[in-house]
Amino acid sequence: MEIKNKQQGIKVVADVLDIVGGKWRGQILAHLCDDPKRFNELKTVLNHITSSTLTKELRYLEDIKMVERKIIQQTPIIVEYRLTNHGMSIKDLIKHIVEWGLKHREIVFKKD
Amino acid sequence: MEIKNKQQGIKVVADVLDIVGGKWRGQILAHLCDDPKRFNELKTVLNHITSSTLTKELRYLEDIKMVERKIIQQTPIIVEYRLTNHGMSIKDLIKHIVEWGLKHREIVFKKD
DNA sequence: TATACAGGTAGTTTTCAGGATACTTAGGTA
DNA sequence: TACCTAAGTATCCTGAAAACTACCTGTATA
Numbered sequence: 235m236e237i238k239n240k241q242q243g244i245k246v247v248a249d250v251l252d253i254v255g256g257k258w259r260g261q262i263l264a265h266l267c268d269d270p271k272r273f274n275e276l277k278t279v280l281n282h283i284t285s286s287t288l289t290k291e292l293r294y295l296e297d298i299k300m301v302e303r304k305i306i307q308q309t310p311i312i313v314e315y316r317l318t319n320h321g322m323s324i325k326d327l328i329k330h331i332v333e334w335g336l337k338h339r340e341i342v343f344k345k346d
Numbered sequence: 347m348e349i350k351n352k353q354q355g356i357k358v359v360a361d362v363l364d365i366v367g368g369k370w371r372g373q374i375l376a377h378l379c380d381d382p383k384r385f386n387e388l389k390t391v392l393n394h395i396t397s398s399t400l401t402k403e404l405r406y407l408e409d410i411k412m413v414e415r416k417i418i419q420q421t422p423i424i425v426e427y428r429l430t431n432h433g434m435s436i437k438d439l440i441k442h443i444v445e446w447g448l449k450h451r452e453i454v455f456k457k458d
Numbered sequence: 459t460a461t462a463c464a465g466g467t468a469g470t471t472t473t474c475a476g477g478a479t480a481c482t483t484a485g486g487t488a
Numbered sequence: 489t490a491c492c493t494a495a496g497t498a499t500c501c502t503g504a505a506a507a508c509t510a511c512c513t514g515t516a517t518a
Binding site: 240241243244246247248249250251253254255256257260261264265268279298299300320323324326327328330331332334335336337338340341342343344 | 352353355356358359360361362363365366367368369372373376377380391410411412432435436438439440442443444446447448449450452453454455456
């Protein structure tokens with residue numbers, strides 16, 4: 235797991251930020267770190283996200299195998315989203331992001 | 347440096363990604379991790395970025411005190427961009443991002 | 459005189475993630 | 489027969505990020 239050259243390392247930064255970035259994906263992954271959540275649970279904790287946006291983001295995260303969708307046959311039928319094994323590995327990264335953010339509040343809170 | 351509650355932690359994720367995210371900022375910071383770079387050096391390594399976009403991104407990073415701009419009086423005059431002390435602290439985070447990205451290539455490279 | 463390099467600025471246009479709004483499917487319940 | 493909840497879909501629209509194009513300033517070199 236060696237960084238072959240600087241340029242490659244930096245491309246990876248851009249690619250990872252493409253996955254985790256955007257307005258919602260980081261937050262969705264962070265929420266799923268704790269435990270699986272249903273569609274409407276996510277919709278509630280992600281204040282102001284619309285159904286269509288949440289659906290799109292979840293489908294994307296499914297496509298890249300970060301999240302899996304599980305239909306639970308009960309009545310009414312409910313759908314649960316949880317991190318895959320790959321997805322689990324993002325927990326540490328999110329922890330690092332939170333740590334950096336809390337340590338540098340003056341930057342993080344100044345930004346807007 | 348304690349996470350008071352889940353919701354706060356997750357807001358921080360979103361805020362940090364706001365700073366580091368976007369198409370260019372992560373890459374710019376990653377390039378500046380190694381050593382200071384001049385405007386046109388950055389423009390070269392960041393393939394396809396335009397002058398105006400690079401200027402905007404650098405001004406933003408200056409505003410939030412991640413990067414500092416140093417004019418070097420020689421001829422022709424050159425301008426050097428380097429991480430501030432705050433900025434330095436992002437090195438570790440970028441290292442973690444690269445590590446995760448390389449370990450999960452199948453996700454990172456599938457995404458598009 | 460003019461051409462090149464370094465580091466930009468100004469103004470306009472394009473693109474597309476995310477938002478707004480309304481509708482859908484399917485079983486259960488009064 | 490109508491309505492409720494859960495989990496979406498379908499369309500169209502908007503705003504902001506980034507791109508495109510052109511121009512500017514100062515110094516030096518031919």
